[in-house]
Amino acid sequence: MLPISRVRSLSTVTTRATTTLQQTATRSFASSAVVPQFHIKLNPDSFHTYNCETPSLEVEVSKKDLIDMYSSMATIRRMEMTADGLYKAKLIRGFCHLSTGQEAVSVGMESAMTSNDKLITAYRSHGFTYMRGGSLVSIFGELLGRKNGISKGKGGSMYMFTPRLQGGNGIVGAQVPVGAGLAFAQKYLGRKETTFVIYGDGAANQGQVFESFNMAKLWELPAVFVCENNRYGMGTSAERSSASVDYFKRGDYIPGLRVDGMDVLAVHQATKYAKEWTDAGRGPLVLEVETYRYGGHSMSDPGTTYRTREEIQKVRAKSDPITGLKHSLLEYKALTEEEIKDLDKTARATVDKEAEEAKAEPEPDMSEFSTSVYVKGHEVPFLRGREPSEVYRF
Amino acid sequence: MSSILKKAAVVSIPTVRQALARSNPVLANALLAKRQYSKGGVEMTVRDALNSALEEEMTADEKIYLMGEEVGQYNGAYKVSKGLLDKFGPKRVIDTPITESGFCGLAVGSAFAGLKPVCEFMTWNFAMQAIDQIVNSAAKTHYMSGGNVTCPITFRGPNGAASGVAAQHSQCFAAWYGSVPGLKVVSPWNSEDAKGLLKAAIRDPNPVVVLENELMYGVSFPMSEAALSKDFVIEIGKAKIEKEGSDITIVAHSRSVGFALEAAHLLEKEGICKAEVINLRSIRPLDIDTIIKSVKKTNRLVTVEGGWPQYGVGSEICAQIMESEAFDHLDAPVVRITGADIPTPYAQNLETLAFPDTDVISRVIKRTLNKKIGA
Numbered sequence: 001m002l003p004i005s006r007v008r009s010l011s012t013v014t015t016r017a018t019t020t021l022q023q024t025a026t027r028s029f030a031s032s033a034v035v036p037q038f039h040i041k042l043n044p045d046s047f048h049t050y051n052c053e054t055p056s057l058e059v060e061v062s063k064k065d066l067i068d069m070y071s072s073m074a075t076i077r078r079m080e081m082t083a084d085g086l087y088k089a090k091l092i093r094g095f096c097h098l099s100t101g102q103e104a105v106s107v108g109m110e111s112a113m114t115s116n117d118k119l120i121t122a123y124r125s126h127g128f129t130y131m132r133g134g135s136l137v138s139i140f141g142e143l144l145g146r147k148n149g150i151s152k153g154k155g156g157s158m159y160m161f162t163p164r165l166q167g168g169n170g171i172v173g174a175q176v177p178v179g180a181g182l183a184f185a186q187k188y189l190g191r192k193e194t195t196f197v198i199y200g201d202g203a204a205n206q207g208q209v210f211e212s213f214n215m216a217k218l219w220e221l222p223a224v225f226v227c228e229n230n231r232y233g234m235g236t237s238a239e240r241s242s243a244s245v246d247y248f249k250r251g252d253y254i255p256g257l258r259v260d261g262m263d264v265l266a267v268h269q270a271t272k273y274a275k276e277w278t279d280a281g282r283g284p285l286v287l288e289v290e291t292y293r294y295g296g297h298s299m300s301d302p303g304t305t306y307r308t309r310e311e312i313q314k315v316r317a318k319s320d321p322i323t324g325l326k327h328s329l330l331e332y333k334a335l336t337e338e339e340i341k342d343l344d345k346t347a348r349a350t351v352d353k354e355a356e357e358a359k360a361e362p363e364p365d366m367s368e369f370s371t372s373v374y375v376k377g378h379e380v381p382f383l384r385g386r387e388p389s390e391v392y393r394f
Numbered sequence: 395m396s397s398i399l400k401k402a403a404v405v406s407i408p409t410v411r412q413a414l415a416r417s418n419p420v421l422a423n424a425l426l427a428k429r430q431y432s433k434g435g436v437e438m439t440v441r442d443a444l445n446s447a448l449e450e451e452m453t454a455d456e457k458i459y460l461m462g463e464e465v466g467q468y469n470g471a472y473k474v475s476k477g478l479l480d481k482f483g484p485k486r487v488i489d490t491p492i493t494e495s496g497f498c499g500l501a502v503g504s505a506f507a508g509l510k511p512v513c514e515f516m517t518w519n520f521a522m523q524a525i526d527q528i529v530n531s532a533a534k535t536h537y538m539s540g541g542n543v544t545c546p547i548t549f550r551g552p553n554g555a556a557s558g559v560a561a562q563h564s565q566c567f568a569a570w571y572g573s574v575p576g577l578k579v580v581s582p583w584n585s586e587d588a589k590g591l592l593k594a595a596i597r598d599p600n601p602v603v604v605l606e607n608e609l610m611y612g613v614s615f616p617m618s619e620a621a622l623s624k625d626f627v628i629e630i631g632k633a634k635i636e637k638e639g640s641d642i643t644i645v646a647h648s649r650s651v652g653f654a655l656e657a658a659h660l661l662e663k664e665g666i667c668k669a670e671v672i673n674l675r676s677i678r679p680l681d682i683d684t685i686i687k688s689v690k691k692t693n694r695l696v697t698v699e700g701g702w703p704q705y706g707v708g709s710e711i712c713a714q715i716m717e718s719e720a721f722d723h724l725d726a727p728v729v730r731i732t733g734a735d736i737p738t739p740y741a742q743n744l745e746t747l748a749f750p751d752t753d754v755i756s757r758v759i760k761r762t763l764n765k766k767i768g769a
Contacts, residue, residue: 093558094740145558145741156560156740171520171563172492205491233492235468241491306467363743373736383735384703386750387758390734 007240008176036063036333038220046266050248051255052285055273059265065323066334067343069111069264073103073322074347078128079136082355083126084142087299091359092143095170097124104321105228106131108267109196112275116191116378120179121198121228123158123294128198132165136351140358147364153366167332173199173206180212181283183223191272194278196271198226202233204239204247213251213284222278224271225251226289228261234297235306248288261291262319265328436622441611443585444474447592448512450624452482455510458596459486461501462514462551471516472611497548498524503532505547505601512596515551518567521759527569531578532601546599550592552701553581554603554648555749561737566701568647571603572677572710578630579677581605583613583651587675590628592730598630603735605674605677607649633681635688642759643688646698647674650750654698657755667763677707685711685714688719694762698750703732726765729758 017279042057071246080098087096106127113119121128129139134150150160160168166182169175179197186193199209204227216223222353227247231238238245248256257268270287277285292315296303303312329335335343370383370392379394417568439451453460464471466479468490477579479487490497492513501511515521521528530572541602554566571579588606595722620626636651637658646654651673660668670688674681691696695715708730715721715728734748 093742094556095559095563142740147741149741151740153741154560154739154744156558158562159560159740170560171523173523202492205493205496207493207495234471235464236489236491240467242487305469364739364741364745366743368741369734369739369744369747370736384732385734385747386731386754387731389761 003270008370015074021238021257036065037061038063039333039335040265040328041385042269043260043263044264046260047270048248048258048357050246050251050286052257052271052277055269056270058365059269061265061268063334066329067113069107069268070260070322070325070329070335070340071347072110072131073108073264073325074344075136075351076106076130077322078348078351079130080126080141082140082351084295084299086140086143086355092157092299093145093148094156095123096143096299097271097297099124099293100125100300101315101320102228102291103127103360104267104324105261105289105291108261109226109271110266111264112271114193115164116193117275118164118166118179118182118186118193118195119198120175120182120195122169122172122200123156123202124228125160125165125168129160129162129165129168133162134165136354137304137357141361144358144361146358146361148358148361152310152372153364153367154372157279172394173203173208175199175363176203176209176212176288177215179225180216180221183216183221184219186222186279187219192279194222194224194275196224196226196274198228201227201231201238201245201247201340202235202236202241204229204250205242209248213254213286216284217254218374220281220283223284224274224278225254225284225286226316227286227299229293230291232293232297232306235301237306246277246288247373251284251286254284254286256286258288261289262315262324264321264325267372273314300317348375396620408411413541421517434717435616435618437614438585438589439586439612439614439756440582440585440606441472441474441733443617444592444606444611445476445478445479445614448478449481450722451593451596452478452486454624456486457508458510458512459488460512460514461488461490461497463490463492463516465489465514468470472608474606474611475514478575485644486550494520494523494525497618499527499531500603500704502527502545502547502563503531506535506543506583506666510546510548510596512548515549516553517563517608518553519563519565519645521549521551521567526576528571528601528603529574533574534707536600537576544599545601548592548595548598548599548604549601550595550604550606552608552611555733555738555745556608556743558741558745559600559738561582563740565731566605567603568605568677568699569706569710571605572707576734577601577603577678579603579605580630580675581647581677582648582674582675583648584613585617587628587634587673589609589617589621590626591630591675594627594630597627610649628675631676631681633677633684634673635670635684636673637669637671639668639692640695641667641669641692642696642763643670643672643685643692644696644698644755644759645672645674645685645721647677647707650698650700653750653752656732656752656761660756661759669759671735674707680710680714682711682714682718685715686718689715689720690723692724694727695720696755696762697728697756698755700749702734703735705733706730708732726762729762731755731758 040059086092110131138150145153158170183195248258260266322323382393465475466487469476501513554585555564580591582591644654699707731750
């Protein structure tokens with residue numbers, strides 16, 4: 001039973017955590033000296049290295065950080081499940097790729113990144129959008145194709161951007177050279193920042209990935225190439241697509257680190273290590289994050305024709321990232337069972353509220369049809385519609 | 395073969411039906427449907443027609459193989475290659491990594507070496523990663539080698555808009571590939587088109603681009619008895635007059651043919667005009683003769699496509715008409731109906747405005763009918 005003063009300070013922290021979730025500003029994980037630090041021991045199997053040092057298996061993390069991590073993962077889980085329902089209700093159209101099960105990746109990475117670091121990923125990006133500053137209402141708005149969507153409803157699931165997130169990209173592999181370009185600009189402008197370039201096990205065989213590796217190493221770019229390995233590229237297992245599934249070694253002349261991506265603290269530690277690497281001017285690093293998606297590749301894929309239901313259930317039972325962190329929180333006495341339940345409730349309530357808010361928004365104004373094809377003020381004289389009388393002038 | 399089919403359909407000999415079901419389940423289902431629906435004709439979806447074409451050609455020629463993402467174990471991202479891995483095995487139905495540039499180049503190389511690959515792109519948008527191999531390695535090599543090297547490859551996949559898939563997944567590539575000498579380009583609309591053109595493409599010793607359409611895969615059409623034959627091919631470069639008319643010619647390809655026909659029927663019902671609808675079927679070579687002949691009869695022409703307006707299929711038709719004897723027969727300028735000149739938006743209200751439909755076609759036709767040169 002906690003002393004009353006601790007309970008009171010917890011509710012204050014919970015409120016702060018809720019406020020942080022609603023902000024679109026920096027999601028800061030900086031801990032204050034007054035807040036208790038926990039030293040959590042990671043599983044000895046958490047890391048595998050390739051020409052680099054092993055990160056420490058002891059993670060120093062504040063209570064606030066732990067609460068933020070838990071709340072963020074719970075929020076993302078609820079957000080993705082809500083999107084699942086909205087898609088089945090035909091309110092979300094086209095493609096929708098959910099990251100249920102992979103929450104530890106976006107949350108663990110963000111916890112060790114700064115707001116000036118950049119991140120780019122492919123299409124399984126809702127979690128990253130949230131962590132990199134996208135509000136829930138603007139994410140739902142975009143999925144629903146509404147005017148308040150983060151891309152004004154014009155992009156959809158795969159095209160969400162924030163000042164810290166270069167999308168959301170629909171063409172497999174294309175985001176990798178683009179990510180190397182973000183890192184190139186950071187170095188060019190003399191900024192002590194890192195770009196995290198995310199691609200999946202399916203994309204890992206793309207030629208442009210290796211072209212990016214070469215340039216990043218040649219020019220010592222501050223790029224961390226993150227292979228988010230969830231074992232399946234759509235319906236094709238890693239073993240059936242890749243001559244080598246040691247994605248952390250595929251950088252050859254670029255050192256690499258493989259981490260258990262179902263453990264948010266391990267991901268945090270690996271990301272911290274990667275950031276220190278690039279900050280120290282050691283050039284690029286490959287970071288393979290082993291994770292798992294419970295759902296299919298997209299909402300049109302049941303996800304059970306190329307893997308067994310038993311496999312999915314087994315991973316859920318043994319390695320769920322949210323349950324995993326919950327065990328650590330209880331084991332290290334950071335939070336009680338009740339307090340964790342409250343975080344779950346708050347996350348659910350917040351997501352539900354913002355989803356309803358987004359549903360009430362209208363579709364984009366028709367004027368949006370022809371805007372932003374070109375930069376405002378620098379357009380072509382006119383754009384044609386479907387026939388000569390449909391003209392959009394600038 | 396067809397007499398056996400007739401027997402199986404009418405007399406219901408169980409062993410023949412079972413054998414047919416084993417050897418060609420798609421055809422067996424179509425025949426079953428014929429008895430069940432009692433419409434008097436066999437119906438087949440575009441998807442099943444493509445599947446039939448692949449199955450028949452691969453049965454007839456061992457050098458033909460299918461390569462692409464998820465074509466085998468997954469049975470095809472859009473189920474076009476369903477059952478083919480089970481029937482032909484992993485040597486002939488190959489699941490590739492997600493590496494378009496690489497596997498397209500590899501397929502082209504295998505064609506140079508004597509095989510007959512069917513290279514599938516999950517959508518033609520992804521083929522942009524491989525366009526160098528299609529244009530520079532496949533299309534130009536026969537010419538550059540002085541005729542010494544051939545590339546009997548078929549590239550296929552869904553092209554153009556789907557529904558709600560936004561800018562990077564909705565582009566129509568008919569104009570781009572249609573401009574390349576050395577390639578042939580076909581764009582089927584219905585099931586007969588799909589089967590006949592894909593078979594023709596596979597049999598053609600040139601590299602052929604087959605532009606399918608995802609939204610058409612699930613649509614059912616009647617299949618004539620001839621179309622059910624395993625030797626049914628449609629000549630590449632020949633358009634089809636889907637509906638005869640006298641007042642205006644509508645030329646369309648792929649999904650737009652359906653909208654054109656709807657508009658034509660509507661306008662006829664309203665007593666406004668009798669429109670002639672031409673299904674291009676092939677983008678390259680373009681059957682300009684059929685169009686010229688029609689324009690001489692109707693004196694008016696509109697084109698319909700899903701692709702962007704600038705430098706598009708409609709633009710090419712206009713130019714060729716201008717340069718031909720048909721110019722003297724025009725009573726009004728040709729009008730192109732196209733996709734809008736913007737990246738495809740996601741939001742539904744905006745996406746609806748981005749592609750032509752029956753309403754737009756009707757509207758433009760009414761306007762065109764009211765014009766008269768020199769009046």
